Amino acid sequence: MKKSPLALLLTLGLLNTPHSAFAATAPLELVGPISDYKIYVTEQLDELASHTQQFTDAVKKGDLATAKKLYAPTRVYYESIEPIAELFSDLDASIDSRVDDHEKGVKAEDFSGFHRIEYSLFSENSTQGLGELADGLNKDVKDLQTRVAGLTFPPEKVVGGAAALLEEVAATKISGEEDRYSHTDLYDFQGNIDGAKKIVDLFRPQIEKQDAAFIAKVDKNFAMVNKTLAKYKTRDGGFETYDKVKENDRKALVGPVNTLAEDLSTLRGKLGLN
Amino acid sequence: MESIPPLAFPACKQKKKPMNDSEQFNLQRRRVLMGMGAAGVALAGTALSCPAMAASPAQVTEAPSSDKTEDRHAFHGKHQTGIVTPRPACGMLVSFDVLASDREDLERLFRTLNERIAFLMKGGPVTQVDPKLPPVDSGILGPVVTPDNLTITVSVGESLFDERFGLADTKPKRLIRMVGFPNDALEADCCHGDLSVQFCSNTTDTNIHALRDIVKNLPDLLLVRWKQEGSVPPQAPAKPGVPAQSARNFLGFRDGSANPNSNDAKTMDSIVWVPPGSDEPAWAANGSYQAVRIIRNFVERWDRTPLQEQESILGRVKSTGAPMGGEHETQVPDYAKDPEGKLTKLDAHIRLANPRTAATQANLILRRPFNYSNGVNKNGQLDMGLLFICYQADLQKGFITVQTRLNGEPLEEYLKPVGGGYFFTLPGVIGDKDFIGRSLLDATQPALQPKATA
Numbered sequence: 001m002k003k004s005p006l007a008l009l010l011t012l013g014l015l016n017t018p019h020s021a022f023a024a025t026a027p028l029e030l031v032g033p034i035s036d037y038k039i040y041v042t043e044q045l046d047e048l049a050s051h052t053q054q055f056t057d058a059v060k061k062g063d064l065a066t067a068k069k070l071y072a073p074t075r076v077y078y079e080s081i082e083p084i085a086e087l088f089s090d091l092d093a094s095i096d097s098r099v100d101d102h103e104k105g106v107k108a109e110d111f112s113g114f115h116r117i118e119y120s121l122f123s124e125n126s127t128q129g130l131g132e133l134a135d136g137l138n139k140d141v142k143d144l145q146t147r148v149a150g151l152t153f154p155p156e157k158v159v160g161g162a163a164a165l166l167e168e169v170a171a172t173k174i175s176g177e178e179d180r181y182s183h184t185d186l187y188d189f190q191g192n193i194d195g196a197k198k199i200v201d202l203f204r205p206q207i208e209k210q211d212a213a214f215i216a217k218v219d220k221n222f223a224m225v226n227k228t229l230a231k232y233k234t235r236d237g238g239f240e241t242y243d244k245v246k247e248n249d250r251k252a253l254v255g256p257v258n259t260l261a262e263d264l265s266t267l268r269g270k271l272g273l274n
Numbered sequence: 275m276e277s278i279p280p281l282a283f284p285a286c287k288q289k290k291k292p293m294n295d296s297e298q299f300n301l302q303r304r305r306v307l308m309g310m311g312a313a314g315v316a317l318a319g320t321a322l323s324c325p326a327m328a329a330s331p332a333q334v335t336e337a338p339s340s341d342k343t344e345d346r347h348a349f350h351g352k353h354q355t356g357i358v359t360p361r362p363a364c365g366m367l368v369s370f371d372v373l374a375s376d377r378e379d380l381e382r383l384f385r386t387l388n389e390r391i392a393f394l395m396k397g398g399p400v401t402q403v404d405p406k407l408p409p410v411d412s413g414i415l416g417p418v419v420t421p422d423n424l425t426i427t428v429s430v431g432e433s434l435f436d437e438r439f440g441l442a443d444t445k446p447k448r449l450i451r452m453v454g455f456p457n458d459a460l461e462a463d464c465c466h467g468d469l470s471v472q473f474c475s476n477t478t479d480t481n482i483h484a485l486r487d488i489v490k491n492l493p494d495l496l497l498v499r500w501k502q503e504g505s506v507p508p509q510a511p512a513k514p515g516v517p518a519q520s521a522r523n524f525l526g527f528r529d530g531s532a533n534p535n536s537n538d539a540k541t542m543d544s545i546v547w548v549p550p551g552s553d554e555p556a557w558a559a560n561g562s563y564q565a566v567r568i569i570r571n572f573v574e575r576w577d578r579t580p581l582q583e584q585e586s587i588l589g590r591v592k593s594t595g596a597p598m599g600g601e602h603e604t605q606v607p608d609y610a611k612d613p614e615g616k617l618t619k620l621d622a623h624i625r626l627a628n629p630r631t632a633a634t635q636a637n638l639i640l641r642r643p644f645n646y647s648n649g650v651n652k653n654g655q656l657d658m659g660l661l662f663i664c665y666q667a668d669l670q671k672g673f674i675t676v677q678t679r680l681n682g683e684p685l686e687e688y689l690k691p692v693g694g695g696y697f698f699t700l701p702g703v704i705g706d707k708d709f710i711g712r713s714l715l716d717a718t719q720p721a722l723q724p725k726a727t728a
Contacts, residue, residue: 221494251497255373258493269406 025206025271030155033202037158040198041081045145048077052141056134059117062127071121072184073238075114079191080198082168083161088147095140098178112136115179122181156273159203163264165196170261174254176242186239190229196264197222203271210270218263221256228252342476346421349395352560353547353702354710356425356474357640357665358536361506365474365644366481367566367661368501369467369695372434373494377719380439383495384711387428387471388703390491391710394484397421412486414479424475424484428710429564429697434468444555444717446548446698448563448669455677457686464500464568464693472564472663478503500693502568504644504661517604520595524571524645524658525688527588528595531603532628533641545638545672546665557717560701562665565639565673568646568693571659576688587684589622597624606630623685627676637675639666662694669696 051074058066078085078096086092093101095113102108106119117133120126172178173189200207200218208215228249232240268274347355374380397419400411411419435445454460471488473481481503489498512518520528534541543549550559576584585592595603598618607618609630618625628634642665647658666672673696680686703710 251371251373254497255494258497262490262493265408269404269408272406274406 080195183241356427388709557713563669589624
């Protein structure tokens with residue numbers, strides 16, 4: 001006779017709450033890395049603010065060439081700290097929403113921020129009528145700075161941020177959908193990867209204590225991604241446009257990115273965070 | 275009147291006061307009056323059989339029931355399952371790019387696939403881990419995976435035999451990258467692939483569970499390239515002494531009427547399986563060629579076509595599936611008696627596909643298609659058609675020859691093949707020491723695989 005699923009579970013003892021596989025990392029051990037991370041985020045935000053100022057100045061002056069040039073190198077600071085920036089969903093929407101987020105597309109009244117300006121600069125080749133959007137972006141970035149300064153960083157958000165950044169890459173960077181007008185996706189790609197690597201590096205001693213093989217595997221995959229990205233670096237320190245990425249290199253990125261996403265999704269648990 | 279089991283309402287049992295007997299009676303009475311007794315609801319909700327339904331009244335949220343969730347097929351065997359296995363209600367074909375960078379990785383891919391397929395087809399409890407970690411299983415079938423009639427069939431595409439893994443010398447002789455036929459409008463993002471995995475089971479959810487398991491377990495080695503799901507509408511049970519009728523496709527015609535007998539091992543040996551000792555590489559024996567085609571049907575236009583024209587284009591009577599002038603689906607058309615095509619037009623679909631001459635016996639194939647429906651095209655027309663899958667021992671003599679005969683058929687006005695690919699279905703896994711793809715790997719580097727030999 002077939003056993004009912006419930007009976008089977010009871011037989012196997014699987015209905016008991018599974019034992020915690022990892023000893024929780026002592027909270028004190030997390031204080032150092034978290035405050036270091038806050039310093040990192042603050043620095044990135046300072047860079048974001050000053051670059052955004054230069055970028056929006058160029059937009060308002062009608063200097064199309066400079067505005068186009070500054071677009072990607074400015075955004076990269078936002079991309080590297082996205083898990084923290086996203087904690088403020090109103091600002092994330094006004095700074096970084098993509099055209100797909102709006103039913104009415106580029107014509108949506110609440111479509112603002114980087115990608116709205118990107119549309120005018122790269123798709124319409126124009127800085128016309130962007131004054132208000134430029135001011136708004138500047139104001140939002142400064143607002144973000146203030147809010148982050150007053151924020152107590154939740155450990156699980158910080159550690160979970162590494163996985164969140166990889167999900168960003170897997171969802172929108174691999175497909176080249178992030179910067180669809182400028183095709184500068186590789187800047188954002190690198191920003192996400194650097195931001196994730198930073199988190200892993202800050203918690204490295206604690207992770208190593210739990211699972212040394214894991215760290216080695218994660219490092220290997222970061223290195224593989226960086227190696228492929230490096231192929232597309234330009235002399236000025238920037239990146240080629242995403243349409244230049246060869247199919248075999250795109251595939252070479254997918255494996256390590258998806259594996260990092262899987263592995264880093266266990267990071268919170270490994271450090272005993274809820 | 276049985277009371278409603280409280281376990282069915284964990285979310286609301288505290289908030290709502292329980293129904294008293296008379297309320298329950300009225301509810302049940304209403305249901306009976308509406309012709310929606312428990313059995314009626316179950317029949318309406320699912321095509322899966324549900325014999326001996328309990329007398330308890332069904333609730334809106336009650337799941338359709340099935341007594342087939344524990345049905346399973348043996349994974350081990352000379353041939354893979356999912357080929358001569360009777361088609362269940364749901365099918366899904368997923369094509370992957372292989373991300374492995376060397377042979378070692380490729381072997382890890384096959385071994386992991388083997389392990390996952392063996393588990394998924396057998397079912398069983400899912401490993402539980404520390405709840406601080408992501409669960410190892412999606413959980414969509416619950417903590418105990420039910421096989422639900424699942425088969426998973428692995429095939430390899432021509433591109434797997436490129437320079438990456440040193441397999442070029444062992445490529446099956448007839449395996450090529452699919453070349454478009456004149457009526458095709460192939461879309462690059464739903465064609466070809468290094469690997470195809472066919473999932474078939476009683477429910478879409480079981481197939482999706484299996485796919486998600488494989489995707490989660492092989493993040494560094496496999497990348498989904500395209501996927502197409504489809505279904506077969508279940509038929510009423512055959513009356514005693516009457517052969518089962520074929521399911522209908524989205525053109526409304528019975529599809530599969532002239533398929534060879536998949537229960538006849540001899541027939542399958544000659545039509546489907548690559549025999550040992552053939553001109554194919556030795557490792558390929560007991561494998562098969564898989565041709566996959568995503569064939570969009572222009573259904574609005576078809577539905578605006580006179581019945582007699584539909585029937586003459588197909589060569590069958592729409593209501594019964596019988597050949598023209600016949601009464602039953604199983605009747606065999608006698609084209610010798612109809613040389614001018616007065617009864618069945620010379621360019622009718624079934625006549626071109628299978629002219630039933632001695633010479634064209636060599637072109638028989640085993641079809642195993644599913645109907646698909648994907649949404650709406652930009653023009654507002656429904657995006658649906660046939661996920662055509664067929665198996666044959668010789669791709670050239672089989673699908674390619676048959677499709678070439680069909681080039682220019684009148685039915686083309688209503689069809690547009692948009693995707694698919696050719697694959698070679700690997701031989702079966704013959705024991706615990708064997709694994710899927712083992713014979714292929716061994717064939718190229720036997721010295722390095724001594725332990726793997728089953």
